[in-house]
Amino acid sequence: MENYFANVAVIGGGAAGLVCAVTCAQKDKNRKVIIIEKEQRVGKKILATGNGRCNLTNMKASPENYHGSFQKGVENLLKEIPPSEVLRFFENIGLFWKEEDEGRVYPYSNQASSVLDVLRLALDRLGVEEKCGCAVKSISKRGNKFSVVCDGCTVTAEKVVVCTGGKASEKLGSDGSGLKFLKEMGHTITPLYPSLVPVSVKNPYMKSLKGIRCMGEVSLADEKGKIVKREQGEIQFGEKALSGICVFNLSSYVGEIKKPRIYLNLFPEYDFNTLVDLLFKRRKMLSENTLEDFFTGMLHKRIGFVVLKDVLSKNLSQKVGNLTKTDIKQIAQTLTKWEFDCTVNMNFSSAQVTKGGVSGKEIDPYTMESKKVKGLYICGEAADVDGDCGGYNLQFAFSSGIMAGRMV
Ligand SMILES: Cc1cc2nc3c(=O)[nH]c(=O)nc-3n(C[C@H](O)[C@H](O)[C@H](O)COP(=O)(O)OP(=O)(O)OC[C@H]3O[C@@H](n4cnc5c(N)ncnc54)[C@H](O)[C@@H]3O)c2cc1C
Numbered sequence: 531m532e533n534y535f536a537n538v539a540v541i542g543g544g545a546a547g548l549v550c551a552v553t554c555a556q557k558d559k560n561r562k563v564i565i566i567e568k569e570q571r572v573g574k575k576i577l578a579t580g581n582g583r584c585n586l587t588n589m590k591a592s593p594e595n596y597h598g599s600f601q602k603g604v605e606n607l608l609k610e611i612p613p614s615e616v617l618r619f620f621e622n623i624g625l626f627w628k629e630e631d632e633g634r635v636y637p638y639s640n641q642a643s644s645v646l647d648v649l650r651l652a653l654d655r656l657g658v659e660e661k662c663g664c665a666v667k668s669i670s671k672r673g674n675k676f677s678v679v680c681d682g683c684t685v686t687a688e689k690v691v692v693c694t695g696g697k698a699s700e701k702l703g704s705d706g707s708g709l710k711f712l713k714e715m716g717h718t719i720t721p722l723y724p725s726l727v728p729v730s731v732k733n734p735y736m737k738s739l740k741g742i743r744c745m746g747e748v749s750l751a752d753e754k755g756k757i758v759k760r761e762q763g764e765i766q767f768g769e770k771a772l773s774g775i776c777v778f779n780l781s782s783y784v785g786e787i788k789k790p791r792i793y794l795n796l797f798p799e800y801d802f803n804t805l806v807d808l809l810f811k812r813r814k815m816l817s818e819n820t821l822e823d824f825f826t827g828m829l830h831k832r833i834g835f836v837v838l839k840d841v842l843s844k845n846l847s848q849k850v851g852n853l854t855k856t857d858i859k860q861i862a863q864t865l866t867k868w869e870f871d872c873t874v875n876m877n878f879s880s881a882q883v884t885k886g887g888v889s890g891k892e893i894d895p896y897t898m899e900s901k902k903v904k905g906l907y908i909c910g911e912a913a914d915v916d917g918d919c920g921g922y923n924l925q926f927a928f929s930s931g932i933m934a935g936r937m938v
Pocket residue numbers: 541542543544545546547566567568569572573574575576578579580581584585586587664665666667693694695696698699702703704705706707708881882883909910911912920921922923924925927
């Protein structure tokens with residue numbers, strides 16, 4: 531078993547770990563900094579972010595975009611290291627970037643690989659050692675030194691920064707093993723759920739709706755119908771699940787409520803009575819047409835068919851003029867409050883982010899140091915914080931990594 535020494539051992543060469551190692555080495559070039567990464571190369575997940583474009587931050591990031599017990603800590607972190615500071619870090623190591631809609635920031639090249647490449651170049655320049663293909667099994671502390679036991683080697687380190695992520699997208703490296711050894715070291719791990727993930731729904735019409743994308747409002751409600759979270763945007767219908775950014779943003783709440791259900795409003799810009807009036811006008815205008823054309827020009831054709839034929843059991847060859855007042859109201863009701871029962875999707879492999887992690891009460895938000903183990907720092911998704919879709923999760927990974935890199 532080989533033995534190595536490092537002043538600082540960064541465990542996990544993902545978004546948080548790479549930025550932390552660069553910051554740490556920039557601060558003091560004489561310190562030996564090692565990154566220990568279980569995959570054969572660092573930054574696999576970065577390459578997959580933003581559909582290969584890497585939405586690296588969001589200029590509008592605020593604490594409300596984050597959830598979990600470290601949310602208060604995020605408030606401090608965003609004050610100390612806001613998106614502009616993360617971008618300054620990247621500019622200083624050679625990245626060109628641009629801001630797009632809704633504050634989303636991407637590399638100017640539109641390639642996630644640019645983000646990883648500038649980080650690796652910086653690590654190389656600064657003499658940071660990367661130990662890849664080296665999974666950490668356990669960490670222990672004796673006196674003021676840590677012993678990091680990996681597959682095939684042991685690293686003795688003065689300081690350790692754990693940046694092993696959560697459990698989302700295991701094939702990209704984060705398999706939850708970091709949370710296991712953090713628990714063994716005395717940390718509390720809050721319950722884990724997949725976040726930014728499609729929401730599984732039980733609805734007999736999903737097969738017919740599969741593949742459709744439309745704009746609308748999605749509300750997640752509990753068994754009493756109380757709305758827990760509401761979002762607007764593009765809704766995508768899969769065979770057994772709803773997805774799209776607005777659905778992703780409420781996905782992590784599904785596991786927390788009893789008998790969760792989703793209401794879709796396909797006409798959020800119209801109030802109910804206005805929509806009813808418009809449907810009555812339509813009934814008059816198209817009275818001699820069949821129901822096949824009732825929604826022409828108004829709604830995705832297949833959605834229209836499902837609403838009339840499957841939800842309201844209408845025969846599409848019936849004349850529009852035969853729709854009753856009750857029919858019109860039922861149609862408006864379905865279009866504005868279409869109910870889908872949902873089930874918790876525990877599929878971490880299709881999730882972008884993990885909800886849950888090391889309790890926020892056990893991490894100092896001014897340093898990212900563990901309050902349980904002195905000299906141990908916890909960054910990125912390993913902490914109990916998950917962000918909305920739109921660059922917020924990388925912003926957290928980067929700002930927490932920079933913070934720990936400065937303080938370690
Ligand atoms: C497909 C996809 C697209 C995404 N797109 C975006 C986006 O555009 N914008 C955005 O803000 N967020 C996005 N995210 C979320 C974002 O990528 C994560 O929140 C972020 O990468 C978390 O950073 P991290 O460093 O904490 O963890 P990770 O990036 O997961 O890195 C953890 C690293 O630790 C290593 N590791 C784990 N266990 C061990 C161990 N025992 N020993 C050694 N090494 C270990 C892993 O191999 C991995 O390299 C996306 C996520 C996915 C899956």
